[in-house]
Amino acid sequence: MRELLPLLRPHRRALGAAAVLSLFSAAAALAQPALVGQVISAVGSGGAVLPGVVALVVVLVAAAVLGAGQQYLLQRTAEGVVLSTRRLLVDRLLRLPIAEYDRRRTGDLMSRVGSDTTLLRAAVTSGVVEIVGSVVVGVGALVAMALVDVWLxxxxxxAVSVGVTTAVLASRRVRELSRQAQEQVGAMSAAVERALSAVRTIRASGATAREVDTVGTSAERAFTAGVQVARLEALVSPAGSIAVQGAFLAVLGLGGYRVATGSIAVADLVAFILYLFLLVMPLGQLIGSYTQLQTGLGALARVQEVLALEPEHDEEPERPAAGRSPAVLRTPTGADPVPLLQLDRVGFGYPDGTAVLHDVSFTVPAGSRVALVGPSGAGKSTVLELVEGFYPLSAGTVRWAGTDVRELPRAALRARMGYVEQEAPVLAGTVRENLLLAAPDAGEQQLWQALSDVGLTGVVQRSARGLDVAVGDDGVLLSGGERQRLAIARSLLARPALLLLDEPTASLDARNEGLLRETLAAAAADRALLVVAHRLSTVVDSDQIVVLDAGRVVAVGTHAELVDTSPLYRELATAQLLVP
Known part of the structure; x- marks a missing residue:
């Protein structure tokens, strides 16, 4: 409840209004049996019946109107709680350290935003306020029943205590079982996301039936967990029914006897029975609300698990306007130039103890082109991820213009860099939306120029929609090379001071590779480039080539120097027919 109350606090006015309506509705409900008793007494004594009937009708209508207003406020508040919780979750999910995404499954995280937050709606609508209203009606009914006849x-x-005790005992485990059920739903969502994200590979591998079985098994686990919750909740209903029927029969039997002996009047017995129904109805609501509240709190625990994760604490900076050249680092005349980027004895390993980099040191001067080459698994892509600040260093220092990056706002540093991943991800949407991701203020002409720089204008011009042509989910409507060029155009459009490229030509044909080399050469005139490459032909003209092997720098130099001094580089160059 301590975790739920902060989510309800922004809606305290609406909840307060709902609580007030609930109290008035309870008062109207409690007045009805007394009015019915008065009408019956008036009929028996021959008195005026109309005033009592009119009063009863007014109270009935008022109770209905008050109940409708209360339900609307509760539903509206519940939707507001779900909305604010989803916003909090999405904000936290998109700001988590990259390492968290490595440890968690995407489908499970999506399930927390979807189904888990939906269950919070029940905690509000069937929980907090309705519990208060049910308690008020129940206590009021008990007081009125005591005034009519203590023995009844x-x-x-x-009779009612038996049902209540059983229901409370059964409801104690609802929260834990509900949480387990939601975890199984999250696992099922993760299995579905895994299958859909690789559906082409699954079809090509003839593995559709096996994947259907895998997802089906996950769905069966969710079904089993859901049945356990349903079985437990089902214990509440029979217990309540037995208590209600037992109380009703006992009151009829004892009440009939007391009427026959003249201990109470018929009107009092009718009023007592109506109060009994007023007690039983909110009691049933109370038990149901308690169960729903436990279910909602079980889902809330999964939501809070994500909200408790530590995000990256950097304010979002304003990126330089598209088309404006980035500030170039300058040093006083005669002073030693300060490199734009410097790695000094950098080491990195994953939490499981797997070491990736050892004592990596090299510099990237402003306006230079530096390439990282080496066999697969040497740690080249990891270097770029560390420069971007995706993971904390295990050892050593990364400096930006002479300053330790740990002393700089991470987001502000990233605003000065462009990064194109090896997979060159493209977001679902349009070409325009993908380009504007890194430069939201870019104009039409700048967008077309960026596409022209990477040879992508022809692709866009194929459609009458131009820049608003859809690219499909994950850019599926584009070829691999087109996705890669679009990702590069997106980064170039932001005019970064340092451009990080991970295998930029991996999916390009020879013609477009040559065009991109010319584009990168022109881009290097006012920015630095740090390029990971397997195709040495794309980086032979780099100002500096850093050779990595097993996470260590084994050689640094130009292409000509490395051919003479580095056996590993000469082996790579020979295999790619760059040297005889």
């Missing part, structure tokens, strides 16, 4: 009240309390 004792019989009622004994």
């Amino acid at each position: 009240l004792l019989v009622t309390v004994l």
